[in-house]
Amino acid sequence: MKLKPGYYLNEDVVGLAKDLLGKVLYTKIDDEITAGIIVETEAYFGIKDKASHAYGGRRTNRTETMYGAGGIAYVYLCYGMHHLFNVVTSVENDPHAVLIRGVEPLVGIEIIEKRRGMSGTKGAISAGPGSAAKALGIDRAFNTKSLLGDEIWIEDHGIRYDEENIAATPRVGIAYAKEHALLPWRFFVKGNKYVSKPNKV
DNA sequence: CCGCCGATCTACT
DNA sequence: GTAGATCGGCGGA
Numbered sequence: 001m002k003l004k005p006g007y008y009l010n011e012d013v014v015g016l017a018k019d020l021l022g023k024v025l026y027t028k029i030d031d032e033i034t035a036g037i038i039v040e041t042e043a044y045f046g047i048k049d050k051a052s053h054a055y056g057g058r059r060t061n062r063t064e065t066m067y068g069a070g071g072i073a074y075v076y077l078c079y080g081m082h083h084l085f086n087v088v089t090s091v092e093n094d095p096h097a098v099l100i101r102g103v104e105p106l107v108g109i110e111i112i113e114k115r116r117g118m119s120g121t122k123g124a125i126s127a128g129p130g131s132a133a134k135a136l137g138i139d140r141a142f143n144t145k146s147l148l149g150d151e152i153w154i155e156d157h158g159i160r161y162d163e164e165n166i167a168a169t170p171r172v173g174i175a176y177a178k179e180h181a182l183l184p185w186r187f188f189v190k191g192n193k194y195v196s197k198p199n200k201v
Numbered sequence: 202c203c204g205c206c207g208a209t210c211t212a213c214t
Numbered sequence: 215g216t217a218g219a220t221c222g223g224c225g226g227a
Contacts, residue, residue: 042208044208052208053208058224060223061223062223062224076208076222077207077220077221077222077223078207079206079207079209079210079219079220079221080219080221080222081209081210081221082208082210084208084209086208099208124210124211128210129208129209130209130210131209131210171208172208173207173208177208196209
């Protein structure tokens, strides 16, 4: 069920971003377990990707997390109020990552509703990277944590989507990345309610 | 040391 | 449709 270490060492981060659709992301905080099906992701292609914090091989306290071996969490604060959660992939010193942009609530719905202050029937409860992280209670304390432990992990429940039900589009919010902004490295499940706003192909 | 701005979300007109 | 919230990382002085 739980994904193995080898899964995260895959050097094809774009393929992994697509494969993570349908996997289930769990967190356990103060003995409260919540989980959601991953329905939207984006790939960040290491040092060659202008949209990545690690572009050009930049190493700082913040980006150091992404240089670790695949299988850990990279969480950072954006716009002073949103925590964005990424899965670090590939081998050590190859800073690839997959941003989790949307999850479909699966376990602990009441807890998720309390964290978000809205009904689980609303797609907005966990659509978009900031909302998805908050729904699962993820904050900067999760940065560098292993995805193989018992605080945060990912399971395979055998959920699979056909090619025709997966959309690949340019990433969101990275216009500054110039030509790299056009690469179709955002993946989402077509028609799913927990996919963030620009839900078009 | 200072100043800018971001892999965003929500409320309100 | 659009403004406001809110803060740490980063680069330049």
